[in-house]
Amino acid sequence: MNQARRRASRIASTAANVPYWMDTAPRPAVRDNTEPSRRVDVAVVGGGFTGLTAALNLAQGGAHVAVVEKGVVGSGASGRNGGMCTTGMTISFGLAVKRYGEDAARRMYVAYNHAIDYVESVIESESIDCSWQRSGRMTLAAKPSHFEGFKQTQEALREVVGQKTVLVPKEGMREEIGSDLYHGGIVDPLGAGLHVGRLANGLAEAAERAGAEVHEQNEATGIRRTGASGFTVDTPRGRITAAKVLVATNAYTGRLVPWLGRRVAPVGSFIIVTEPLGESVCAELLPNRRMASTSLSLLYYFRITPDNRLLFGGRARFALSSPESDQKSAEILERGMAKVYPQLAGVRIDYAWGGLVGFALDRMPHAGEHDGLLYSVAYAGHGVQMATYMGHQMANTILGKPAQNPWADVPFRAIPGHFGPTWYLPFAGAYYRLKDWLK
Numbered sequence: 001m002n003q004a005r006r007r008a009s010r011i012a013s014t015a016a017n018v019p020y021w022m023d024t025a026p027r028p029a030v031r032d033n034t035e036p037s038r039r040v041d042v043a044v045v046g047g048g049f050t051g052l053t054a055a056l057n058l059a060q061g062g063a064h065v066a067v068v069e070k071g072v073v074g075s076g077a078s079g080r081n082g083g084m085c086t087t088g089m090t091i092s093f094g095l096a097v098k099r100y101g102e103d104a105a106r107r108m109y110v111a112y113n114h115a116i117d118y119v120e121s122v123i124e125s126e127s128i129d130c131s132w133q134r135s136g137r138m139t140l141a142a143k144p145s146h147f148e149g150f151k152q153t154q155e156a157l158r159e160v161v162g163q164k165t166v167l168v169p170k171e172g173m174r175e176e177i178g179s180d181l182y183h184g185g186i187v188d189p190l191g192a193g194l195h196v197g198r199l200a201n202g203l204a205e206a207a208e209r210a211g212a213e214v215h216e217q218n219e220a221t222g223i224r225r226t227g228a229s230g231f232t233v234d235t236p237r238g239r240i241t242a243a244k245v246l247v248a249t250n251a252y253t254g255r256l257v258p259w260l261g262r263r264v265a266p267v268g269s270f271i272i273v274t275e276p277l278g279e280s281v282c283a284e285l286l287p288n289r290r291m292a293s294t295s296l297s298l299l300y301y302f303r304i305t306p307d308n309r310l311l312f313g314g315r316a317r318f319a320l321s322s323p324e325s326d327q328k329s330a331e332i333l334e335r336g337m338a339k340v341y342p343q344l345a346g347v348r349i350d351y352a353w354g355g356l357v358g359f360a361l362d363r364m365p366h367a368g369e370h371d372g373l374l375y376s377v378a379y380a381g382h383g384v385q386m387a388t389y390m391g392h393q394m395a396n397t398i399l400g401k402p403a404q405n406p407w408a409d410v411p412f413r414a415i416p417g418h419f420g421p422t423w424y425l426p427f428a429g430a431y432y433r434l435k436d437w438l439k
């Protein structure tokens with residue numbers, strides 16, 4: 001266990017901001033002193049699910065590929081999330097139909113099911129030990145009117161997508177959750193959970209086995225076009241020339257690719273994880289071990305970890321992740337957790353951390369090519385499955401194989417006023433709080 005964890009207070013020190021998933025995933029051999037090849041077919045910038053799955057598939061397809069990662073694999077959002085593979089988009093199905101038409105909305109919705117299937121298949125084919133469980137996704141109605149909305153959602157999904165969901169009325173909720181706070185729920189059995197630290201490391205190892213280079217602690221400091229021969233990627237350990245570059249930096253893009261940076265807003269999301277609670281307490285909290293989230297825009301999401309702790313997350317504050325921000329958010333989340341589960345008041349919080357979720361203006365993922373650079377980003381809190389899937393699809397695109405990109409025709413607009421600092425986050429927070437209050 002990481003030394004930075006302090007057991008004296010109920011909330012551990014978050015100064016180190018070490019996610020549970022990264023602390024409990026075995027780390028393989030050191031990857032931080034290797035020199036990248038000077039010339040490769042494809043350079044991948046970013047060692048999260050997008051970059052690692054792309055590298056794996058590119059290497060398996062015969063390409064010489066080098067991943068450069070500024071931290072360690074999974075140290076971005078991929079090792080900091082809730083570990084939930086959920087069905088459905090960030091926006092409602094109804095809004096997607098309004099915006100893109102029924103056919104496109106159906107394709108987009110179903111892509112998330114395919115994405116979950118792909119995560120399952122890559123875990124199986126690469127024998128990645130990451131506690132994969134198809135225990136289902138459950139959305140909890142924070143207000144009675146939300147449960148009425150679930151009925152319409154169920155109908156629309158059955159009719160248009162053929163997706164089968166199960167409605168749980170308020171009186172049946174104790175079968176699903178050890179809390180009386182919610183006004184019913186909707187369960188989608190296709191949702192799944194996993195240990196994301198183990199998946200990130202497993203994908204990196206699989207990519208290396210297939211012949212990819214993975215260089216950690218090696219930041220891309222500049223990407224330049226070099227005419228016909230492609231691109232150069234500068235790193236502290238040497239310049240890489242590559243025919244193609246995949247930018248897989250999502251919410252952590254910063255100023256590396258300004259065009260992309262202006263289109264992806266990094267929004268902080270925060271998580272706490274309790275001490276181990278034991279089988280029987282967990283069986284009371286979430287008897288079916290579903291991936292749970294609430295129906296509000298400023299939602300809570302929670303699940304049981306493979307070693308019987310409660311993981312509890314949310315957009316506790318509209319702020320970026322920093323030691324102070326993570327600490328404040330942990331306190332807010334602890335109060336939220338005690339509201340949902342009064343029986344947990346007083347349990348020790350062993351982990352608390354924050355990470356950045358990448359949002360586009362339209363809250364849709366975006367993938368394609370700009371000025372010759374390939375990118376896939378902005379999964380808006382649904383990237384465990386979609387980043388993994390899109391990494392595969394981007395590899396197919398580069399290899400000239402048939403590829404699925406449901407986001408190809410979705411306009412990717414710059415976020416007005418977003419040139420770096422996210423000054424607008426408190427305003428966005430106020431907007432969503434008001435929306436939750438009114439809805």
Ligand SMILES: Cc1cc2nc3c(=O)[nH]c(=O)nc-3n(C[C@H](O)[C@H](O)[C@H](O)COP(=O)(O)OP(=O)(O)OC[C@H]3O[C@@H](n4cnc5c(N)ncnc54)[C@H](O)[C@@H]3O)c2cc1C
Binds near residue numbers: 084271382
């Ligand atoms: C707290 C939190 C909870 C979440 N919960 C869920 C969930 O339960 N389910 C779900 O589906 N999604 C969830 N998400 C979103 C999901 O984690 C992301 O969508 C997904 O991991 C994105 O993967 P990625 O590979 O595109 O990006 P990342 O994993 O963020 O990887 C980008 C990488 O690029 C690296 N990088 C950046 N700049 C450079 C550079 N110049 N040179 C080299 N490397 C660089 C970063 O260090 C980082 O490792 C959550 C996110 C957060 C933060």
